[in-house]
Structures are given as structure tokens and as C-alpha cells.
């Protein structure tokens with residue numbers, strides 16, 4: 479059983495009444511699947527396990543069986559759903575247009591309503607999804623505590639004395655997965671960064687949650703790149719996490735509350751566009767209309783935000799970004815984040831930006847559509863599969879011989895960084911590939927001028 483799998487199913491066998499409530503999977507979506515199996519080879523968990531139950535078709539069959547009362551929502555059933563990365567690679571290969579991501583989000587909301595997770599999981603979910611993620615200030619407090627833990631020597635002591643193994647909640651594993659944090663966090667407090675030259679547009683920029691702590695330098699680079707291209711950037715106050723992690727984990731109610739804050743914050747400046755430097759957050763905001771279906775009052779504004787939202791690469795190309803003039807002599811491979819490739823369907827814009835940099839040689843990555851295994855909180859809740867996929871991706875990166883792997887998503891950046899080190903250690907090689915964002919490279923090229 480996975481660490482994020484409920485410990486109890488609902489009621490005695492055969493008594494589950496079917497999906498119900500406002501966030502239930504729609505039967506019109508569920509019964510679109512014709513079992514053709516075209517999605518199987520696109521699915522990372524199927525590729526790794528070869529098991530039907532770990533494929534999109536298998537998971538949909540389980541949803542139907544549970545919905546029809548033929549099967550209970552047992553820990554085993556939920557375990558198969560939990561192992562899904564929600565990478566949505568299956569949607570791209572489905573001839574019937576099954577909106578699998580929507581189905582899985584709704585199914586997870588049902589799991590949270592109808593099953594009981596262990597006390598530790600309930601506590602972790604409540605603290606994480608309902609207390610910390612909705613509050614940028616609390617998130618920064620956690621970030622500062624992590625910095626103190628690392629820098630004060632506490633980490634060395636905890637590791638050296640074996641204390642971590644005695645603590646509850648797999649503290650030793652949590653310690654191993656602690657991310658690198660930025661020196662200064664990126665804080666949204668209503669900053670206005672004027673455009674250089676003639677102003678082409680005014681945009682509201684999302685700071686996000688994790689990215690503001692782990693890749694604040696990239697958010698600063700994003701501001702520089704935008705203003706350099708005539709775009710006025712407002713990092714509007716009152717915004718916070720986009721809610722994607724909550725939505726994907728079956729917590730739509732808190733996701734809606736978080737989205738409301740962002741909607742009010744962004745629309746307060748009447749922007750021409752809303753920009754996200756994180757693929758996952760951009761994808762979530764483009765889905766705000768769907769999230770607010772049936773929520774009178776915010777639905778129109780949610781649709782407005784969804785329509786205004788642009789991924790950074792998409793926005794730069796739309797506003798005819800200037801190609802740098804100085805040479806950056808590096809070999810780069812580009813990793814398609816699932817939320818750009820499969821969800822936002824953006825593939826050309828990041829490559830166009832990389833190809834615009836003189837001297838930069840772009841080389842293709844093998845298995846571009848196979849998820850790196852990051853997938854939001856998946857790397858914590860499904861560690862084994864996440865690590866397998868991370869190493870699979872890292873080995874593909876190493877095989878390109880590139881100096882740098884460029885990405886457009888914080889989860890992918892952290893996962894690639896971790897997996898590249900793991901693979902180098904396993905193979906007793908020195909790690910030579912760095913991880914950077916596409917905007918980091920554009921910013922670096924501009925800085926040479």
C-alpha cells in the first residue's frame with residue numbers, strides 16, 4: 479500500500495452507493511472510454527509496471543466499477559488511483575477525448591469524502607493543504623525553519639546521531655528530500671516593475687508557493703526578461719498559491735478559497751494578461767473556470783482569469799520577445815513539463831526561445847512525453863515510483879550529453895536536480911548536467927549585452 483493510501487474503505491463490501499456530490503466525476507465523462515488501450519503506452523506507471531490496473535484504462539474501469547457499486551473503494555482500489563501522476567499523457571493519445579485529468583481530480587475528491595486515512599496522513603494533509611499552502615506567510619515560516627535546520631548544524635546532528643530514524647512520520651526520508659531553498663524568498667507585495675521602452679502590455683505575475691521559496695532567482699529573472707521586452711509587471715499583493723496541489727489531491731474546497739484570493743488580486747489591476755513562470759500553476763489557473771463550475775458569484779471572474787492566464791514562454795512569443803545578440807555557448811536539452819506539453823499543449827514557444835539564443839545548441843531528449851515523476855506532492859507520497867521515473871528521465875538527459883537541461887516548472891527542476899545526482903552516484907560518475915529554467919537562459923544571454 480502506498481503511503482498516501484487510506485487505511486479504511488467505506489462501509490461493508492458492496493455497499494458503496496456510487497459517486498455523489500458537487501465534485502463527483504460526471505458519468506458523461508466516465509463512460510466515454512471505449513477500452514481501446516491506445517493510452518497504455520503513453521502512461522508512465524504502465525510503462526514501469528506493465529500492469530493494467532496501473533494504466534489509464536484500468537483506473538477508469540475501477541472508477542466505473544466503484545460508481546456502479548460492483549466494487550468498494552478499498553485501500554487497494556484507491557492505491558491504484560493514488561499511483562497515477564495526473565501527468566495527463568493519456569489524454570494526448572486518447573481518440574475518444576476522455577478528459578482523464580478531470581476524472582481523476584473528481585475521483586480523488588470522492589476518496590477524501592468516503593474513506594478514512596490514517597491519523598498521521600490526516601494530520602499531514604490538514605497541516606499541508608489547509609493551513610500552510612493557503613498562507614504565503616506560513617509557507618515562508620516553514621521555509622525559514624528549513625533553512626535554519628540546514629544551516630545551524632541541527633541537520634548534521636540529527637543525521638549523525640540517528641535521531642531521524644527514531645522520529646515518527648518517516649522523518650529520515652523527509653530530511654533526505656528537503657529541497658534547496660533560495661537565499662531570499664520572492665514575496666508578492668504589490669511591486670510594480672515598469673516596462674523598458676514602449677509599454678506593450680501590463681501583466682499581473684503569479685509568485686506561487688513552492689517556486690517563490692525554491693526558485694526565487696528565476697522569478698526575478700522572469701521580471702527582468704518581461705520588462706526588457708516592454709511588459710510592465712505587477713506582482714500583485716494578496717495573491718498566494720494557485721491551489722493546484724489541493725485540486726490534484728482531492729481538496730477542491732480549499733483550492734477554491736485559494737483561487738478566490740488570486741482572482742481578486744490579479745483582476746484588481748485590470749491586466750492585459752496574467753503570467754505564470756511555473757507550468758503547473760499556469761495550467762491550474764487556466765482551469766479556474768472549471769474549478770468554479772456551479773459556484774455562483776465567482777464563476778465569471780474565474781473564467782476571465784482563465785482566459786487571461788499565459789505561460790511565460792507563450793507570453794514572450796506572443797509579444798515578439800527580442801532575440802539576444804550575444805552568444806551563450808552551451809549545449810541544452812529541453813524537458814517538456816507535463817503541464818506544458820499535455821495540459822497547456824505548449825511545445826514550440828520554449829524551444830523558440832532557446833533557439834533564439836546565439837551559440838546555444840538545442841539537442842532532443844529521449845522519451846520527451848514520459849513524466850519525470852515529480853507531479854506535485856507525488857514525489858513525497860509515492861516515493862518509489864517517483865524515484866524510478868526521476869532516474870529514467872535523468873538517464874535520458876545524461877544520454878544527450880547536454881551541459882544543461884532546461885525546464886519550465888519548479889517541481890520538474892527539483893526532481894531533475896535530485897535524480898541527476900542520484901544517477902551520477904549510482905553510476906559512480908561525476909554529475910556534469912545543470913538544471914536551469916528556459917527564462918534563466920534567456921536572462922543570462924540578455925545580461926551579456
Ligand code: SF4
Nearest residue numbers: 521562563565566568
Ligand atoms: S495521468 Fe499519467 S500516470 Fe495517470 S493514467 Fe494518465 S498517463 Fe498514466
Ligand code: SF4
Nearest residue numbers: 511512514515517572
Ligand atoms: S485511449 Fe481513451 S478510450 Fe482508449 S482506453 Fe485509453 S482512455 Fe479509454
